[in-house]
Each structure stands twice: as C-alpha cells, then as structure tokens.
Amino acid sequence: MHTKKGTDQIQIPGRIHARPVRKPGPIVAAVIVAIFVAMLIHGMVTNPNFDWPTVWKYLFNEHVLDGIKWTLLLTVYAMVLATILAIILAVMRKSSNPVLRWVSWFFIWFFRGTPVYTQLVFWGLLSVLIPKLAIGIPFGPEFWSIDTKTVLNATVATVLGLGLNEAAYLSEIVRAGIEAVDPGQEEAAKALGMPPSMIMRRIVLPQAMRIIVPPTGNETIGMLKTTSLALAVPFTLELQFATNAIANRIYKTIPLLIVACIWYLVITSVLMVIQAQLEKHYGKGFDSRPLAGSGAKDGKDGEDPQTRQETDKVNKVMMAGLNA
C-alpha cells in the first residue's frame, strides 16, 4: 500500500499492472460465516427470552452509567497502582541489594499465591482488624494517629486490593520485558557513562515496554472484569453489581446481563484502541524494516519513516484485536 506513492513516481515503460490471482477461499468462507452470523442475530433478536425492549430501557439507566463510571475508575486506579508497583518490584528483583530482591520475591509469592477474592475480603476487614493507624517512633510514642476507617474506605480498599494483587502478576511481565532487552544495550549505555538508574529509565525500560504492553493490555481487560469481585470488600457501585441489583429488583436477569456485556465489550474495544496506540509508540524504531546497505538510498523522495509507520498502525490494531 505504502509503496504505491513511492514507486508510481518513477516512470518505467511497460510497468506490470497485473490482476491478483483468483482465490475463492475467502469468498466461500465469508459467505458461510455471514449465513451463520445472520442466523445467530435473527435468533437473538426474535427470541422473546432476550427481552430486547428491557435491554434498551436499561442500557442508559443512571445506575448502570454510574456503575460504568466506577468500573472504569477502579480499573484505571488499580492498574496505575499496579504498574508503578510492578516496575518497582521488577527493578528490585534485579537489584544488587539482596534485601530488596528478597522483599520483591516475597511480595510476589504472597500476592500471587492467595486468591484475589480473599485478599479483597481482608482489605475490607482491615479497618476492623487494625482500627488505628499511627505515625511515631517504632515501639515508642506516637505523634499522629488516625482511624483506619477514614483512610481505608471501600474504594481505597478495593483499589489497594486489586492493585497489589495485579502488581504481583505485572511485575513478572515487566521482568520478562527487562530480561528480553539485549545486554549490549546496557553495556553501550554504561560505556557512555550512564549510571544504573538512568540506564534502566532511559534505555532498558523504554525498550522493555514493547514487550510489556501487549500482555499488560490483556491484564487491563482482565482487571475490567475482576472489578466485579469488589463486592467482597464490599464495594457496591461497579457495573456488575449495579446491573445485578436492577435484575433482582425487576426479576429480569438475562436482559441486564446483556446490558452489562454490551458495556464491557464497549469498554474493552476502547482499551484495545489505547493499547494499539501504546504499542505504536513503544514500537518506534523497531517496526521499520532494515534497509540493505545500498537500498538505503531512497532518502527524501522514497518512502520516509513516517509513511511506513502509518501502515503499521493498521497492522497493530489488528494485532491488538487478536490479543484481547
């Protein structure tokens, strides 16, 4: 596609404009799939059990919209917390300081090793288990103290519970990303006089991101749905709980499940677009085909790096689609 612009400028006598070879496969497949999809949609639309009028009625219900807001907020807060923690944990894991390595290992061991539902119950109960938080000299006098309840409300407890659990999983993804970066990169940076923290921040992590982003997109979409476990805290404002509550009130389960599904799909689609953008950003410099020695002459009048990345965007979106 992108080569068109570059090559058509050059006049070549007898340039070949061949028709593509005929392949019946895609057409046959498309017809079969179309028939199946049509049957499925027809069945769903005409089946009274799905109760579409109720679906439409509640799709933009204010409790539902509120639920979406909270589901999104929980997802974003928990993922931001998890990402920051995960990077710290992964860097600690590779640290030369054995205490930091051990702390990181223990964190991952604990939060991966216990069910997230149980963890959420504990976060919800924490204000009962530990009623007061205090700052002071260890084992000595306190300067300042506060009721746990006031800082650890249901929202904070849910975000902490989901975020810490997710951090344990994400840190392994981050570690894999860091380990995938060519060791020569670190050596080159060292040779330029960069200190270790700068090498991690400017050289290794940006390259690791390319590997980290796709599975993290997966994790984010997973988190979107894990937020429904928040009722363990109990946190009762997110989408799944909201639609469930309506369903129980009006005795119509299926239509409201459909409402929830539609919204989860919409949000997932948006997240996939964001993921594709992130992948494009961190893929900079990697997605270009290497030019052979003499082929590198195209310069300004040939295809430039810009157009090349435009086409890659399309591929990336499709890739993200497969990922989710």
Added chain:
Amino acid sequence: MDEDRQTRKDGQGGKDPAIVIRNVHKVFGNQHVLRGINLEVMPGTVTAVLGPSGSGKSTLLRLINQLETRTAGEIYVDGELTGYRKIDTGKGPVLQTLDDKAIARQRSKIGMVFQRFNLFPHMTALENVMEAPVHVGRVPKTDARKEAQAQLERVGLEDRMDYYPAQLSGGQQQRVAIARALAMHPDIMLFDEPTSALDPELVGEVLGVMRQVAQQGMTMVVVTHEMGFAREVAEQIVFMDQGVVVEQGGPDTIDHPRTERFTEFLHTVL
C-alpha cells in the same frame, strides 16, 4: 599516512601515558583468561590489538572500560586508578570499590565502539548521539543537537539523522556509534572489532572514519583483524595469545614478526 603518524607522535613527546596496564589478570570461574598483561598507551597514539579468537582481546578492552572487573593488577587511565580507591586502614593501604557514580564518571572519559554497534533502537541516529551529552553531560538540548549534527556530519551521515538504527545499513550504524561515542568528547576511544560484523563492501567506510578520528589526535585502542589498517594507522602493535602479550612493537612488527606464534598468526589472516 606515515607522515601523519610521525607528526602526531612528535606532537605528543614527553607526555605521560593515557593508559597504563600493570600485571592485570582476569579469571572467569576456573578459566584464567588474562595472565599478567602489561601495556602502556601514549596519548594521541593508536594501538592495534591482534590475536586469535579467545585470546582475551575483548576482555582486555572491557577491563579498561570497567565493563568487567579485573581479578588482579592495576589499570590507570589519565593517571587515575580505575575502579578502586586506595584507603589506609592503619594496617597499610587496601582497595575499596568506587561507587556507581564515580565509575560512571571514569567511563565517560572513554568512548567505546562495539562489534555489534549496540545503538539504542528506540532512538533516531540524532537522538542516539544526543543521549549521553544531554543526560550525562548535562549539555543544554539545543547545544547538544547542534553538536550531534556536527558529529554525524563528521562521519558522513548528515542525511540520515532522523533514521532509526533499523533503517540504516551496518556501516551507517557503526558510524553513528562512533559519532555517539565522540559526542562525549572522550580522551580515549576503544574499538572492539568494529568492522567484523559488516559486509566486506561496508568495511571501508567505517575504517575511513576511524582513520580520520586517528588523524585528529585521538588516543585509540583498536582490536581488529584488518591488518592493512593496523599497519597504516597504528603506532603500536600488540599481539596477544592465550591471555598474554606475546609480541609488541611498532607498525613494522607486522612485516617483521619476531616470534613464531605471531608469524603463524599472520599467515592465517593475511
């Protein structure tokens, strides 16, 4: 070429060596890779390090730049002991490892060019060259950009500044790597087989840039299999085998080797 070499050498007369390597050993596990290396490199001169595969040439370069730690011996760069500080405990002097910052500072005086280029793939050629001056040298961005452009022009890549490494040929990448190292204004440049990963037709452009850097008075240590380059550009030839310096001398050493092992080696590469 010989005249260049002569004038450069005369200009440096009576100075202290840029690098002093004294009785350096390196052990990897149970492998004794370097066995007592002694070497001096005068400022403004080019030293070519030759030797068969596995003789410890890369290890020696990496010790000078502290990418590895030496097992024994001393290395001085510009008269300063690298990697350690001598402290007096009362019971005589002992060595203490320098902290990361101090080691980074010592390294920034030495530029290094690798066999596999090791450019930062997520940055353009220009960004690669600007990276260290901006973030290590704290040069303002606009100045660093100008300087980086000048460095890239110097290696003949003024029309490739905004290309990513993956869009450049091997020879172009290696020239960017040289520009990147030069941008930190190092006192010394180390080259570890800079042309070994290149297609034959691209070797010349990189050697050309290295010649030019040498002519401008840079102190260089070059591990290479390019005998022509060593003969023409180097003031000092060092032949290593099995972790020791077997033979050492002026550029004519290549044409008149004194030891049997060097003679044999030259037969295999020439």
